[in-house]
Amino acid sequence: MGDRAAVSGTLSPAEVAGWVGYDVDDESGAGIGQVHGFFVDARSGDPAWLIAKQGRFGGACVAIPLRDCAGGGGRVWVAHGRGTIRSAPVVDAKRPLLREHELTICGHYGIGESVGRAAEVAGRAAGAVTSQPSR
Secondary structure: OOOOOOOOOOOOOHHHOOOOEEEEEEEOOOOOEEEEEEEEEOOOOEEEEEEEEEEEOOOOOOEEEEEEEEOOOOEEEOOOHHHHHOOOOEEEOOOOEEEEHHHHHHHHOOOOOOOHHHHHHOOOOOOOOOOOOOO
């Protein structure tokens, strides 16, 4: 389960939960943090965002599009560079994401409102909870 590489979209909550504690590497293989948890879609319950805690000692948490992640061998690789992850909007891993915050995060990763996760949440009501921390 947690040791095989997987492409997001086919990941179950249990598979993503197996990544908690894994090291996170950027697209070049450089370490950027550790998997702290994940957010699930508020409607479907499907995993949507990986939560990475940056650095080694209490760094900020950021959300990374789960569709851009692959895990295996105790590591998760993300299809973004260190600078992109480090400059991502900070999230509180214990609080849900509202539509507006999630769209800001999507914009940071270049996900336009007509594609991917942004398209999934753009039509929801202003102020709506779109993603919840996994339990």
